[in-house]
Amino acid sequence: MTRQGEGDRRSARESAQNLVRATGGGLLIGLPLLFTQEVWYHGFVLHPLKILFLLSVAFVVVVGYNLTSGFREDSSFFEVLVDSVEAMGLGILVSLVALVLLGRLELDMSLREVAGKVALEAIPIAFGASLARTQLASGEDSPDDDDQARSIGPFGRLFVAAGGALLFSLNVAPTEEPVMLGIEADWWLLLAVMVASIVLTFGLVFYADFQGSRPARPGDSPMDHPVSETLAAYAISLGVSLLLFWSFDRTEGTGLRALLGMTVMLGFVASLGAAVGRLLVGGGEAGAPQEEGAEGTS
């Protein structure tokens, strides 16, 4: 959440604007899953503790993202925590209202079904709310570049990469398609998808000149190297994909060959999300400096 420039307290108007912005961002990101039948279905089929686990992971990601993106150096952890709780709470409330408006929640439904659907749909909405507060604020509300120049380091970027991977793959993981694609693909096709995922995300983050991209030059740390960061982000993407398949009960009774194929296919989506996440938080001070040839300065 952004801070008021002069005073020590936001006005009620600014707070209201923040909430409306967060609601809009949450709906923008959460809309595809709100209209996905498989997610409603998983809301009552999945074990409630698995849904709670997913919700907890999402909360950690939201806190991590808020810590690493869009906050000034003097933001306290408590403020970040407050904003994260608000983002998750908003996600739950918006999810509840949207599902009622879509006719997916009715009075004769069991509490388990209602809670499961609302919790699952709240995850992308909470992500969207956080993104809206940190990335979609107007120039007046957004932190200045000087303010935002908190160096998050290579591991911070990888944390955000995990969040991006989770957000993107969450849109696809509940559906049948990644399972079908993974099972039907030949081994050479899966290898080609792996190579494509790595090359594409390397290009997006280090070459394509997006806002937030960085020159492909190594920093001091071994993890602060474009190749190692790309490979680590891809590995994280595969891990996130596997975690989601487990969460959505896709791993039980599934053979290793099928599981590999499914993970690689969903990993393609997750790796793109990881790349977008790293672009959003930019380079900070880590990696190569951006002043010269800084095609991708933010």
Added chain:
Amino acid sequence: MRHNALEWAALTVSALAIGLVAILLMLEGLGATVPTDPALALRPEEGRAIALGWSIPGTLTNAGRDAAEDVVVEVKAMVDGEEETSEIEIPFLPGGSSVDVELGFSDRPEGAIQSRLVGYSVP
């Protein structure tokens, strides 16, 4: 930084919403497992003539806590002296939930109507 009243209200509501959902999920998750138990309650007295014969409304309920997928229920009744079978398939039946159904026959059934569960898959 100090927060204004609206922010405190948003924080309170958010914390309550998160807590409520988390507690509900925990209670459901840690509670005793009750297997799927579909039951069909027909209402023949509300039956009505339709263009293709006779329709009888009913409610299919899952008394268990676990969900069922592709639930198939068969209903038999005597129509014009002959046994007639009607069948309905429900794609998803969550635990503790119910769904209204309509079962069709060629004409108004006579006597008792028998129903049975054909089967379902465990999601």
